[in-house]
Amino acid sequence: MRRLRALIRKEFTHMRRDPRTLVMILIMPILQLFLLGYISNDVRNISAVVFDQDNSRASRALLDAYRAADYFSLDYVAYSEADVTQLIDSGQARAGIIIPPSYGGDLAAGRSAEVAVLIDGSDPTIANAALSAATFVGQAHATNIRFQQLAVRGPAAVTAGLPFEVRTRVLYNPDLLSSYNIVPGLIGTILLFTTMGLTANAIVRERERGTIEQLIVTPIRNWELILAKITPFILVSMVDVVLILLVGTLWFGVPIRGSVLLLLALSGLYLLPNLGLGLLISTFARTQQEAQIVILPLMLPFWMLSGFIFPIAAMPAALQVISRFIPLTYFLVIVRSIVIKGVGIEILIPQIAALSIFAVLLLGIAALRFRKTLD
């Protein structure tokens, strides 16, 4: 215990003496959060095609509402549904608004009308903005009409529900990125960086300085050295989780529906396979540059294939198989389920099992390799 305490205290001193790294660890998630959070929300003037089969005063009022809201730029007019899909297929328009012939009549009769909005899902960021804008503007307009109807005719003449509904359909890519997805997803990627990347570097640094040799000739055990190296990063990672959740809820309004405690506990579980990877890298790399060369190409597929940026369901089968071997894939399901859906531990058993297997495997291999290089 005394040896371990001396080692851990030294790691914290290193961290204190290198405030730039510490600041980066704490600032980076916030920076990424704002970057990704805003990119996805701040889409304006989405080029849209309009197929107005009704062409009544009522339908023109709806289109005016869309125009006024600034989200859509109604650039094209179509005269058939085929025209609409053709314009979206070719990429000229990102969205199509289709108003049925009966729209004005239904409204006047107090029946519920349906407006269809088609959205090009190939760019998830734009599609996401278009999706929420289409729904939001539609509902706002529908509520307006309802108030007018109430004022003019009185409650008795009005059916239950809104006068019309916007039915949205996303083409090509039904799962969309949203800030609800990004905030939880960011927890996974930030933890990946702080654990895998920084752990590998912390150990390789000892090798670069030649201090590793000095440590080996002391009575320190391998596991003590490993534990001491990862402890500060586990703590900092947990601070990062809390930071991301705070900014996510307070600034971006992402509600945390599930248990924060469960989330922290499973974040801890998710750290283990990443620490194993970091340790494993440190047994191969002799310098910090060498470690970076391994880490960067590893991070990229983790980001791309884990479902953080692109939905796994939309990937080719081969890539879907690869995604199953990435711990982040499972953690993203866990964190999104807890934050967005508020599920409990019983739903997440398969993901927890997968992460546990990764943890045992990676830490085991790393510990074996670690001993060998010390010899």
Added chain:
Amino acid sequence: MPDTVIDVRSLVKKFGDFTAVDQVSFLVERGQVVGYLGPNGSGKTTTIRVLLGLLRPTAGSATVLGFDVDREAERIRPLVGYMSQKFALYEDLTVRENLVFYAGVYGMTPTEYRPRVTEVIELIGLTGREGERAGALAGGWRQRLALGIAIVHKPQLLFLDEPTSGVDPEARRAFWDLIYTLAEGGTTIFVTTHYMDEAEHCGRVGIMYNGRLVAMDTPSALKQSQLKGPAWNVVADPLIPAL
């Protein structure tokens, strides 16, 4: 307590086809200062690394303080100190923090290491500079701190691997005074060097060449047995033009 501190028998260490240490045998008695002399690449460092359990011997055997270096390295470690060629300092830690860290790593409690660290700082002449970062120290002082790190846990046997390489003559002389002080305190010292003049400071000297231990004896006996003709001690400044 065994009187033989190091017992090496027909030790061989190969790296692939290259034989770094070839059939080396020698004994070191308690309290001796033993020099291990030889050019770079002659197998000095490899020998030390095998004795410390950092490398496994290819053939032969070696015991340190009665423990087998291959099977019982963990039992040797608390009893020996090691100072490597690259001074293993944490540059972002202060002088005191470096010493306290290694003391803790050897399992010393604060009540044990507080007086000891102060004592070591005094011994290596860094009193008043405890709070300086190790990275800010000049070469000679870094060397002394590295020695302090190697002795903070009061080892019975001290391995010094080219401790004086890259430091100026003044610092070298001061460093050897320190080594004598430690030896007088009963520490056995095994030191490698490629400086002839330093070998003369040792009680016994081994000469390594191409992985083989060519001879091991007292400096004066070595002069008689190994050198044909008389040996001259040349003192000149500057040396090369004078020769």
